[in-house]
Amino acid sequence: MEPLQLVTSIVTPLAKKNVDTDQIISKEFLKRIERTGFGKYLFYHWRFDESGKEKPDFVLNHPDYKESKILVAHENFGCGSSREHAPWAIADYGFRVVIAPSFADIFYNNCMKNGILPIRLPVHEVEELLAKPQLHVTVDLPNQQILGKDGSLYSFDIDSYQKKMLLNGWDEISLTFLYEENIAAYENAQNSKTAS
Amino acid sequence: MAKTIIEKIWDQHVVVREQGKPDLLYIDLHLLHEVTSPQAFEGLRLAGRKVRRPDLCFATMDHNVPTINRAVIRDQIAKKQIHTLADNCKEFGIELAGMDHPDQGIVHIIGPELGLTQPGKTIVCGDSHTSTHGAFGALAFGIGTSEVEHVLSTQTLWQARPKTMEVRVTGELGYGVTAKDIILAIIAKFGIDMGTGHVIEYTGDVIRNLSMEERMTICNMSIEAGARAGLVSPDATTVEFLKGRRYVDNEKFSELEAEWLALATDEGATYDSVCTIDAAEIEPFVTWGTNPAMGSGISNSVPKPTDYADESDQLAVAQALDYMGFEGGEALQDVSIQHVFIGSCTNARLSDLMEAAEVIRGKHVAPGVRALVVPGSQTTKKQAEELGLDQVFLKAGFEWRESGCSMCLAMNEDVVPAGERCASTSNRNFEGRQGTGARTHLMSPAMAAAAAIEGKLTDVRNFRAVGV
Ligand code: SF4
Numbered sequence: 001m002e003p004l005q006l007v008t009s010i011v012t013p014l015a016k017k018n019v020d021t022d023q024i025i026s027k028e029f030l031k032r033i034e035r036t037g038f039g040k041y042l043f044y045h046w047r048f049d050e051s052g053k054e055k056p057d058f059v060l061n062h063p064d065y066k067e068s069k070i071l072v073a074h075e076n077f078g079c080g081s082s083r084e085h086a087p088w089a090i091a092d093y094g095f096r097v098v099i100a101p102s103f104a105d106i107f108y109n110n111c112m113k114n115g116i117l118p119i120r121l122p123v124h125e126v127e128e129l130l131a132k133p134q135l136h137v138t139v140d141l142p143n144q145q146i147l148g149k150d151g152s153l154y155s156f157d158i159d160s161y162q163k164k165m166l167l168n169g170w171d172e173i174s175l176t177f178l179y180e181e182n183i184a185a186y187e188n189a190q191n192s193k194t195a196s
Numbered sequence: 197m198a199k200t201i202i203e204k205i206w207d208q209h210v211v212v213r214e215q216g217k218p219d220l221l222y223i224d225l226h227l228l229h230e231v232t233s234p235q236a237f238e239g240l241r242l243a244g245r246k247v248r249r250p251d252l253c254f255a256t257m258d259h260n261v262p263t264i265n266r267a268v269i270r271d272q273i274a275k276k277q278i279h280t281l282a283d284n285c286k287e288f289g290i291e292l293a294g295m296d297h298p299d300q301g302i303v304h305i306i307g308p309e310l311g312l313t314q315p316g317k318t319i320v321c322g323d324s325h326t327s328t329h330g331a332f333g334a335l336a337f338g339i340g341t342s343e344v345e346h347v348l349s350t351q352t353l354w355q356a357r358p359k360t361m362e363v364r365v366t367g368e369l370g371y372g373v374t375a376k377d378i379i380l381a382i383i384a385k386f387g388i389d390m391g392t393g394h395v396i397e398y399t400g401d402v403i404r405n406l407s408m409e410e411r412m413t414i415c416n417m418s419i420e421a422g423a424r425a426g427l428v429s430p431d432a433t434t435v436e437f438l439k440g441r442r443y444v445d446n447e448k449f450s451e452l453e454a455e456w457l458a459l460a461t462d463e464g465a466t467y468d469s470v471c472t473i474d475a476a477e478i479e480p481f482v483t484w485g486t487n488p489a490m491g492s493g494i495s496n497s498v499p500k501p502t503d504y505a506d507e508s509d510q511l512a513v514a515q516a517l518d519y520m521g522f523e524g525g526e527a528l529q530d531v532s533i534q535h536v537f538i539g540s541c542t543n544a545r546l547s548d549l550m551e552a553a554e555v556i557r558g559k560h561v562a563p564g565v566r567a568l569v570v571p572g573s574q575t576t577k578k579q580a581e582e583l584g585l586d587q588v589f590l591k592a593g594f595e596w597r598e599s600g601c602s603m604c605l606a607m608n609e610d611v612v613p614a615g616e617r618c619a620s621t622s623n624r625n626f627e628g629r630q631g632t633g634a635r636t637h638l639m640s641p642a643m644a645a646a647a648a649i650e651g652k653l654t655d656v657r658n659f660r661a662v663g664v
Contacts, residue, residue: 016515017508018388018487022626027607031260031273033234033280035341045628074508076389079422079487080626082324083232084340105392105424106324106338113342159356161217172342173245176350179212179220183248183352186211186222 001115003169007096008138009069013130014059017074021107024078024086038085039092070097070139072129077118078107087114097139099146101126112162115169117141119156128152141167198462201429202360202395205335205459209318211352218356224317226347227303228255228290230281231607232322236345237284245349250289252351254312257281257295258302259607263570263597266295274608288348301573301599304328304541308412309575311441315430315456320347325541325623327418330427331411332434333459335395337424359468361394361423365402367475372657374551375410376543376621376640378402378473379417380481380491386471388489391423394468397461398428402475408437409547416542417623420488429460480656482528483625483638485516490625491638492528494655500524519627520635521615528653533637535618536567536648537630538594540604543621543641544572549580552621552645553588555656561593562651568595568610570602594648606631619647 029041046058054061071090077100078086087110090098098111099119111118117139121129129135136149141163146154165172199207212220233255240246247253260274269275278295285292293299299306304325307313313329319336320326322344329336343353363386365378383390396418403411411428418426428434435453438444445452483491484498490513492499498517501510501524517524538544538552549571561567569589571577577599580586586596603610604622606629612618614633621644622629625636637653646656 015511017512020487020624020626022624022629026628026632027605030231030607031271031277033238033277035235035238045632050632076392076422079388080324080419080624082322082338082340084235084322084342087340102389102392104389104422106340110340110342113340159218161354172354173243173346173349176220176346176352176354179352182212182220183222183350187351190222 001113001169001171004096004115004117004141004166006138006140007069007117009067009136010064011070011072011129011132011135011137012059012065012068013133014071014073015130018076018079019073020080021078021083021086022080025083025089030083030085035088036092038089039094042089042093064134067094069095070099070137071095072099072126074126075101075123077103079104082106082110084110084114087111087116091116099126099129112165113172115166117166119146119158121154121156125154198465200360200397200461200465200467201333201427201459202335202358202397205316205318206357208316218354220352221318221355222352223320223347224252225312225319226253227307227319227321227326228253228281228344229259229303229321229323230257230277231259232341233284233344234277234280235341236322236348237288239345240288240348247288247290247348248351253290253348254307255281255285255290256293256300256303256306258300259601259605261295261598261600262608263600263602263610266598270609298574301575302541302544302601304416305545305572305576308332308408309573311438311444314438314444315434316459320353324419325416327424327426328412328416328541330415330418330425331408332438333427333430333456335425335427338419358395358424359393361391361396362467362470363396363398364470364472365398365400365475366472367402369402369475370479372480372642373475373478374640374642375406375413377478377481378475379414380483380488380638381478382471382473383417383421383489384481384491385473386421388420388487389422390471391418391421391426394423396421396423396426397467398426399461403428404431407547408433409545412545413542417488420623430456431460480643481639482643482653483636484520484522484528485513486519486625486627488623488625488638490516494528494643494653496528498522498524498526498528529655530652531617531637532652533619533647534565534616535612536561536565536644537570537603537618537620537622538568538641538644539570539572539602540622541572542623544570544576546576546579548621548641549576549585550583552641553585555642555645555659556592556594556649557588559592559649561648565648565651567593567648568597568603570597570610571599573599603630605629606634612636619644619653
C-alpha cells in the first residue's frame with residue numbers, strides 16, 4: 001500500500017448524500033478477477049450515457065476536476081454493498097482522499113486498506129467546501145488538517161492506529177503475523193474447551 | 197455486570213487487546229463466493245501464504261450463476277470468475293458447494309440451512325448481507341476483499357469495538373403484515389444510516405414470536421439501516437431450527453443448547469442507543485425511491501420533495517422521483533409494474549415461497565407481466581417441489597428457476613430493462629440495481645405475488661379478502 005502523508009489538489013464537489021457503492025462501481029464490472037483497472041468504470045452510469053459518451057453535466061467530467069485527488073460528498077458516503085471494487089475504482093481513478101460528514105462502516109474500512117484517506121468533517125464544513133468549486137487544498141495527515149489556498153483551515157479526527165497504517169503504507173497481514181503465538185494460544189484454548 | 201449478547205460474543209473472541217488499537221478478533225466461520233474472493237486468493241499466492249484454517253471456510257457460487265440452464269454461461273468473464281473460485285477452493289483445500297452441487301445456493305441461505313450458522317459464532321463473508329446470520333445470535337458481518345485475505349491467512353480481523361443499539365418492536369402485528377414490512381418500516385422511520393457504527397439487537401415480543409426465517413429477513417436488512425450486523429438473542433425457536441442440521445454436533449446437542457441459550461442478553465443490560473417501533477403502526481410496505489429508506493405503507497402516495505423540510509432531503513427526493521419516473525403525489529396502488537422478482541437472500545426461503553404461493557393459488561399473472569421465482573438454494577427448490585409449489589407458480593404463469601442471486605443484482609442474464617418497474621422481494625432499490633435504468637419497488641413476497649396478479653402495486657390485505 002502506498003504511504004499517504006500530504007495530498008494537494010483541487011476539491012471535486014459531489015453534492016449528493018447516501019452515495020451507494022452500486023453507483024461508485026456498477027455490478028457489470030465486478031466479474032473481473034483483477035484488483036486494478038477499475039478507475040475507468042468509476043461512477044460509470046453517472047459519467048457516461050448509453051453510447052459511452054461523457055455526460056457533460058456530471059462533475060467528474062468537468063475539465064477543472066480531471067486531475068483532482070480529493071472528492072467531497074454529503075452524508076453516508078459508500079453505503080450498501082461491501083464490494084471493495086468501490087475503493088479500488090476510486091483509487092485507480094486518482095482520488096486519495098474522500099471527505100464527507102459520514103461514511104458507511106464497511107466502505108470506511110475498505111478505504112483504509114487501499115491507501116485512501118476518508119475524512120469526516122461536520123456537515124457545515126462539508127457544505128463550505130462544496131460551495132467553493134475552485135478551492136485547492138492540502139490535506140496534511142500527520143497534522144490532521146486541511147489547509148485551503150484561500151486561508152481556510154479544517155481539523156479532522158482519525159483513529160491513531162489507522163493513521164499509522166496509512167502514513168506508513170503498512171501491510172496489515174504482515175503485522176498480524178507478529179501475533180501468531182496469540183492466535184495459536186487462542187485456538188489451543190478453544191480446542192481443549194470443546195474436547196473436554 | 198449485565199451484558200448484551202453483542203458484548204458476550206465479542207469478549208469471547210478477543211485474541212489480542214492492546215491500548216490504542218482495535219481488538220484482534222477470532223473468526224469462527226468464513227463464507228466465500230465467487231465475486232469478492234478472487235483478488236484475495238491471488239494476494240495469498242503472490243505473498244506465498246496459505247489458508248490458515250480451511251476447515252473454517254465454506255464456499256459457494258451464487259452471484260453470477262445462470263438460473264435457466266446451468267451449462268450455459270454466455271458471459272466469458274463471468275465464466276472465468278466461477279472457474280477461478282473452483283480452482284482456488286481446490287488449491288487451498290476449501291469445501292465448495294459448486295454450481296452443480298445439491299447444497300448450492302445463496303451463501304446466506306445455505307449457511308443456516310446446513311447448520312454452519314450457529315449462535316455465538318463470529319461469521320464473516322465478503323458480502324454485506326452477512327448480517328442475515330445474526331438471526332441465530334451470531335455476530336455476523338460483511339467485509340471487503342482485503343479483509344477476506346486477512347481472514348484467510350490469519351483467521352482473525354482487527355476490529356474496533358462497535359456501539360450497541362436495541363431496536364425494540366412492541367405491540368401486535370396486523371393482518372397481512374410480514375417481517376419484510378417490519379424491517380422496511382424500521383428503516384423508513386429511523387433512516388438509512390441509523391445503525392452506522394453499531395451492531396443492532398432486535399428485541400420485543402414481536403421479534404420473539406417470529407420464525408427463524410422471518411428473523412433472517414429482518415437481520416438481513418440491518419445493513420440497509422447502516423449497521424454491519426444485526427442479531428436476535430437465541431431462544432427455543434433457534435434451538436429447534438438447528439436440531440439435526442448437518443454441520444451441528446448433534447451428539448453434543450444438549451451442551452450446545454445450554455451454551456447458546458446462555459448467550460442471550462442479560463436482564464438489565466444496557467445499549468448505547470435504543471429505538472422503539474409499535475407494530476400497530478406498520479402496514480404492508482413498498483418503496484417508491486432509490487434507497488431502502490424511501491418507502492411507505494401501501495395506502496399512501498408517492499411523496500413530493502416539498503413534503504420535506506431539509507434542503508438536502510428535498511434534493512435527494514427530487515433525484516429519486518426523477519429516476520423512478522414519478523411526479524410525486526401518485527397513489528402507490530395505481531403504480532403499474534412489468535416485472536416481479538421473488539427471490540434473494542432476504543426472501544427466497546421455503547416460507548417465503550409458501551407465502552407467495554398462497555396468494556396466487558388458482559389465479560394468473562396479469563397480461564404483460566413477467567414474473568420470476570428464484571429459490572434461494574437447491575435444497576429450498578427441492579423442498580418447494582415436494583410440496584408442489586413449483587406447479588402452483590408455473591400454472592399461475594411464473595417462471596420457476598434454479599437458485600442464485602439472479603435479479604437481485606442482475607449480474608447474470610436476469611435483468612430488468614431500462615424504464616420498466618419491478619416488484620421485488622430483494623433488499624436494494626438503488627439506481628441500476630436490477631438493470632441500467634430499471635426501477636425497483638421492494639416489498640414482501642405476499643405483496644409481490646399480489647402485484648404479479650394485479651399488474652400493479654396493490655394492498656395484499658384487500659386482495660386476499662376479495663380473492664379467496
Ligand atoms: S441475493 Fe442479492 S443481496 Fe443477497 S447475496 Fe445475492 S446479490 Fe447480495
